[in-house]
Amino acid sequence: MTASSPALPSNLLGATPQEVETVLRELNEPAFRAKQVVEWTFAKRAASIDAMSNLPKQLRQALSEKFVTRSMSIAMVTGSADTTRKFLLKLRDGRFVETVLIPANPALYGGKSDRRTLCVSSQVGCAYDCKFCASGLAGFSRNLTAAEIVEQIVQVEAHAGERVDNLVFMGMGEPLANFTNLTRAIEVLNAEWGIGIGARHMTVSTSGLAPQIKKLADFPLQIRLAISLHGASDDVRDQIMPVNKKYRLAELFEALQYWRAKRKQHITLEYILIEGVNDGLDQARLLAKRARSIEAKVNLIPYNTVEGLPWNRPSEPQQDAFRDVLTNAGVTATLRREKGHDIAAACGQLRLKQETELGIIESPVPGKRITIGAGA
Ligand code: SAH
Numbered sequence: 001m002t003a004s005s006p007a008l009p010s011n012l013l014g015a016t017p018q019e020v021e022t023v024l025r026e027l028n029e030p031a032f033r034a035k036q037v038v039e040w041t042f043a044k045r046a047a048s049i050d051a052m053s054n055l056p057k058q059l060r061q062a063l064s065e066k067f068v069t070r071s072m073s074i075a076m077v078t079g080s081a082d083t084t085r086k087f088l089l090k091l092r093d094g095r096f097v098e099t100v101l102i103p104a105n106p107a108l109y110g111g112k113s114d115r116r117t118l119c120v121s122s123q124v125g126c127a128y129d130c131k132f133c134a135s136g137l138a139g140f141s142r143n144l145t146a147a148e149i150v151e152q153i154v155q156v157e158a159h160a161g162e163r164v165d166n167l168v169f170m171g172m173g174e175p176l177a178n179f180t181n182l183t184r185a186i187e188v189l190n191a192e193w194g195i196g197i198g199a200r201h202m203t204v205s206t207s208g209l210a211p212q213i214k215k216l217a218d219f220p221l222q223i224r225l226a227i228s229l230h231g232a233s234d235d236v237r238d239q240i241m242p243v244n245k246k247y248r249l250a251e252l253f254e255a256l257q258y259w260r261a262k263r264k265q266h267i268t269l270e271y272i273l274i275e276g277v278n279d280g281l282d283q284a285r286l287l288a289k290r291a292r293s294i295e296a297k298v299n300l301i302p303y304n305t306v307e308g309l310p311w312n313r314p315s316e317p318q319q320d321a322f323r324d325v326l327t328n329a330g331v332t333a334t335l336r337r338e339k340g341h342d343i344a345a346a347c348g349q350l351r352l353k354q355e356t357e358l359g360i361i362e363s364p365v366p367g368k369r370i371t372i373g374a375g376a
Pocket of ligand 1: 130132133134169170171172173174175205206207208226227228229230270272301302303304305306
């Protein structure tokens, strides 16, 4: 075995104009050709190199050997245009990720009511093993490339026939564990020559990777940050989020202070309410204290049941009581319980079903009964 197989063509949706220029210079093409290629890729959304009709045929051929402009296809769409639509996307290697389009999303992340928010994935599977989450049930497979992150938006916009205004990195995966590809994708998504979504309309959500939060604070684009907190004390958080054993709350909040010092936007603390696990009013009081310490907003999300997992959402009076503790402590807190708006809850479940049915992964559910502390 001497000859190695040729590299797969790379996807232009993850390339910068400089990289395109370099390739075209090597092909002895004038500079304006690079500009045309970038325009075709992003502004005109060419579905293939061949569709770049004002490029000479020979050049299109040469480029086709190196590049593609699509590397995934829509395998399934569920939901309807006026509610949440879930897209199951099939990747070049046969794996699947999910993307969820939410039409109007008033209270979230500074968005206005006419905004369309897309919840994108950053990895196939997830290594962080949060006990309540469908995405991690089958473990971690791989990082998405920058192009695969960007293409989720391109695919959904083409299918829906409308532009996406807001992005939340709350789909499958831990975005900060895929830092290089994530930040490259954000640059492309934000750029004028790229997709053109304002940095303030992108929210990165993390389970709490403290060092990477600091690194992201030094990233020049003014994106927003959301933290999946789900527990206001180490003992409660330890039970449901193994990442808390690595980065304790004190270290996480130190990183959030660092973020605050660098940025004007408020951080959002995400808090799923799970009955008997983290919904006690003592946790609400601690959460209020933590939120105030970094001037964060709090999003309360009643738990969305996942097949095979034992968790439930608390009663509505209990949800209200939890929120009231925060509000009375002067913390801006929203309680989202409208159907279809439970963004992230949607993510991961479709893909799990699809990959299990196709035999790509083993069903994680039968063997995996999760038991934790009192009341669960
Ligand atoms: N790994 C990142 C981003 C993906 S998860 C993170 O942890 O933030 C996106 C959000 O969905 C997280 O807040 C996660 O805790 C939440 N989530 C996962 N499963 C859920 C469920 N069954 N119901 C409600 N929210 C859920």
